[in-house]
Amino acid sequence: MPAPRPHPLAFAALIVGSTALAFGPWLVRLSDVGPVAAGFWRLTLALPFLWLIAVGTKQRPHWPGRAVIGALLLAALFFAADLAAWHTGIHLTKLGNATLFGNISSFAFAAWGLWLVRRWPSRVQGMALILAAAGCAMLMAGSYELSPRYLRGDLLALLAGLLYAGYLILVERTRGALAPLPLLLLVSLFGAVMLLPLAAGLGEQVWPSHWTPLLLLALGSQVIGQGLLVYAIGALPPLVIGIALLTQPAISALIGWLAYDERLTALDWVGALAIALALVLVRLPTGLHGREAKPKIAADA
Numbered sequence: 001m002p003a004p005r006p007h008p009l010a011f012a013a014l015i016v017g018s019t020a021l022a023f024g025p026w027l028v029r030l031s032d033v034g035p036v037a038a039g040f041w042r043l044t045l046a047l048p049f050l051w052l053i054a055v056g057t058k059q060r061p062h063w064p065g066r067a068v069i070g071a072l073l074l075a076a077l078f079f080a081a082d083l084a085a086w087h088t089g090i091h092l093t094k095l096g097n098a099t100l101f102g103n104i105s106s107f108a109f110a111a112w113g114l115w116l117v118r119r120w121p122s123r124v125q126g127m128a129l130i131l132a133a134a135g136c137a138m139l140m141a142g143s144y145e146l147s148p149r150y151l152r153g154d155l156l157a158l159l160a161g162l163l164y165a166g167y168l169i170l171v172e173r174t175r176g177a178l179a180p181l182p183l184l185l186l187v188s189l190f191g192a193v194m195l196l197p198l199a200a201g202l203g204e205q206v207w208p209s210h211w212t213p214l215l216l217l218a219l220g221s222q223v224i225g226q227g228l229l230v231y232a233i234g235a236l237p238p239l240v241i242g243i244a245l246l247t248q249p250a251i252s253a254l255i256g257w258l259a260y261d262e263r264l265t266a267l268d269w270v271g272a273l274a275i276a277l278a279l280v281l282v283r284l285p286t287g288l289h290g291r292e293a294k295p296k297i298a299a300d301a
Helices: 010-022 024-030 035-056 066-092 095-102 104-116 123-140 148-177 180-201 212-233 238-245 247-260 266-282
Strands: none
Touching: 010 024, 010 212, 010 238, 010 247, 024 035, 024 066, 024 212, 024 247, 035 066, 035 180, 035 212, 066 095, 066 148, 066 180, 095 104, 095 148, 095 247, 104 123, 104 148, 104 238, 123 238, 123 266, 148 180, 148 212, 148 238, 180 212, 212 238, 238 247, 247 266
16 A cells, blocks of 8 residues: 655655754753753753643643553653763764764664665665765865864764664654654653753753753754654655755754854855755655555554
8 A cells, every 4th residue: 555645744844843953052052051961951841832732733642552652761762862972972072073973863764764665775865865975074074073082072972873863763663653742742751851860960060050042952952853853754754854854964064154153165065055955856756666654653552
């Protein structure tokens, strides 16, 4: 049976969500709490907003069955570990390094989607992946720097990227059993409970002096970014999701230009154009062939 047509707004939601997520590293650096504590506040401050939006959109929050709860707990563990590792890495390496290594999740999630349907990418999909990878490399060429000084931060960002890929896979498998906002609400709640004792155990400053960066982090990254991403995951194949998330290095370069006066070179513009072209290619009908129905975790009583 052919897969249902995705909602026409799903791709737009994905791009907006990815854009919102791209501001996260900058806001983490602007906050005056520890990196793990920033992750805790990102999730905690988002909870009332997610609840109100879920109720307002008639996505009634409810306690799902045991199989779904087990998957959500595992997804929250991956997500909490991702936030802890990435936020710490952001403070220990260059922003370009953290963005580049953190985005390994985009390729991992796209590869998982191809493995799921048991086939190699089509010619169009292969061209899109190559263009996206090349564009990412060009964008990071100026800001990325290998150095022993940054090794710990680079490794943490790489670990975060792999953990985030695991989170995306678990969300994709659970998405058919739960609406987007109740799913994100539970994952955020479970993740916050996991991060608070970790931040306290590491001796981090947990209570902020300035709330603005953390509130913007919660609204931008968790409510808007993750909310739209979880919605899109239920409507688009992993390959499209993975390539679309690679818009984040381009947006990161733009943030560096606006916030830190980091000039965009001709290579940066070519890299951004390559990623944009990859998005066009992967949205062509020939790029989406073989989008079979994906297995989901069914809700139990």
